[in-house]
Amino acid sequence: MNFQLDEDILLLKRGVRDFVQTEVEAAAMEIEESNAIPERIIAMSKELGLFGLSIPEEYGGLGIGMVGKCALYEEIGATHNGFTTLIGAHTGIGTVGIVEMGNEEQKQRYLPKMASGEQIGAFALTEPSAGSNATNLKTTAVRRGDKYILNGTKHYITNATEAGVFTVMAVTDPAKGPKGITSFIVEKDFPGFQVGAVEKKMGLRGSHSAEIIMEDCEVPAENVLGEEGQGYVNALKILANGRAGLAARNLGSCQKLLDLSMLYAKDRVQFDVPIFEHQAVSHMIAEMAMEIEALRSFTYRVAWMVDEGMKVIKEAAMLKLFGSEVYNRIADKAVQVHGGIGYIADYPIERFFRDARITRIYEGTSEIQKNIIAGQLKKQYQQQ
Template sequence: MNFQLPDEIALVKQNVRQFVEQEVEPVAMGVEENDEIPERILQMSKELGLFGLSIPEEYGGLGIGMIDRCAIYEELGRTHNGFTSVIGAHTGIGSVGIVQFGNEQQKQKYLPRMASGEWIGAFALTEPSAGSNATNLKTTAIKKGDKYLLNGCKHYITNAPIADLFTVMAVTDPSKGAKGITSFLVEKNLPGFHVGKKEKKMGLRGSHSAEIFFEDCEVPAENVLGAEGGGYVNALKILANGRAGLAARNLGSSEKLLEMSIAFANERVQFGKPILEQQIIQHYLAEMALDIESLRWLTYRVAWMVDQGMNVIKEAAMVKLLGSEVYNKVADKAVQIHGGIGYIAEYPIERFYRDARISKIYEGTSEIQKNIIAAQLKKQYL
């Protein structure tokens, strides 16, 4: 396994670090207060090519592999998680389905606009009765001539209020169970489609999610993504593909928390000396560093496996699980090291702590990742 970055990607990584530190971080507290990411920041992100991370070069994207993407996601994870989530949802589950399963006509139509950030992508699987049990979908799609009529709703859809294109899973044949689910590319302006109000969340300010509704929504048959009945498998592959990238974002956030904790512990004096000299604080920092390095190696190993075209179902679940566990543990220790100031909203530790919590839930809960790992182990050893 070779995790060495090409010179051009190392330069992009450096530029993203500079962008994060000089442009995003100064507005991070404003994003928290206003629940909005400044348009200037999004425009600069587009100019850097961040919206095209997962899109091949021939369609206007950066055309880079998973290791290279993870290196950039890691840098993005060091700043405001709401900002990172907008880009991550677009470049991950919002667009990789078209890259993986789209036909040439669909790729030509959508990917260039998504690579430039002109169009934002979203992924719509979750429903009120279908969260972890993703086969229990109630949204239906009935073919009428050269169109499908979609009816139902989805909720907790990241980027929904700003998205132009949704990858939507709907039931086309209820008698077939999981094999009766089909993927559709749904444009926001199609008749019968509308977005509900923004949901108020614990964290990820500036990254908005909402319910979306289909009322005889007319989707052209040419917008079926992949084969009819292949939607559930598509969804699993889309989610698995993005898990290394999500882990890389968690890695970057954890690294930032460790750096802030070391700096604070060196400055904070109690009992006549910096708390960095206290053994318990040293142990906290050592544990944080150990967890971070474990996550780093698994993240880039899974990214390497993706680049090699290997089966990563088990490993992708492992890295998603480890990424969320490490981020939450590191955030908790960072609050403890900072004491009272770590609980105050004017300081970023509190923000990272709230943002970390969703990582155990979205794009597959920690419990579901354990189920996936156990199922793959049974196949491997029994």
């Protein structure tokens, strides 16, 4: 395995780190208070090419492999998670479906604008009746001439209010179960499409999730993504592809929490010595550092496997599970190390603690990842 980054990626990584530390961090409280990412931050993100990380160069993106993307996601994860989620959802599940499964006409039509950030991407699978049970979709798609007519409601759709392009899963043949689900590329301006209520969340201020409602929504037949009936398989591929990137974003947040905790523990004096000198505190920090190194190694191993074209269903599920659980444990320890100040909203620790909780739920809950792992192990041992 080779995790060595070439000079171009290292240069971009340094640029992203500088941007995150000087610009995004300075806007963190503004994001919390306004529940919006400032336009200047979005504009600078476009200039850096952050919206095009997953998109090949021939369509205007940076064409970076998964190892390189994880190196950049790690930097992006070290700041406000609302900003991190806007970028991550777009460059992950919002675009990879078109990149991996779109035909040439679809790629030419959508990817250049998505790479520049002119159009944001979103992924619409979850419904009131279909969360962890993703096959229980009620949204339907019926072909009428050269169009499909979509009817149904999705919810918890990240980037819904910002997105111009949605990857939508709908049932085209109810009799076929999971094999009757089809993927569609749906534009926000298509007739019958509207964004509904914006959900109020525990964390991720600045990252908006909302309902999308389709009432006789007209989608051209050429906007079927992949083959009809392959939508559920497509969804699994899209989600699995993004799991190394999500883990890298979690890794960046974990490293930030360790850095903040170490600085605080060296400066905060109790009983006449810095609290780092108290074994209870230093042991918590040692545990944080150990888990971060384990997560870092696991993240880049899976990223390398993706770049090598290997099957990573089991490993990606393990990584998503491990990364989100580690982030939550480290956020909890960081609050404990900081004591009372870690619970105060004027400081970043409290924000990371709230933002960490969703990582065990979105893009597949921890329990669903265990199901995937167990299922893959069962297949593996049946073949032996």
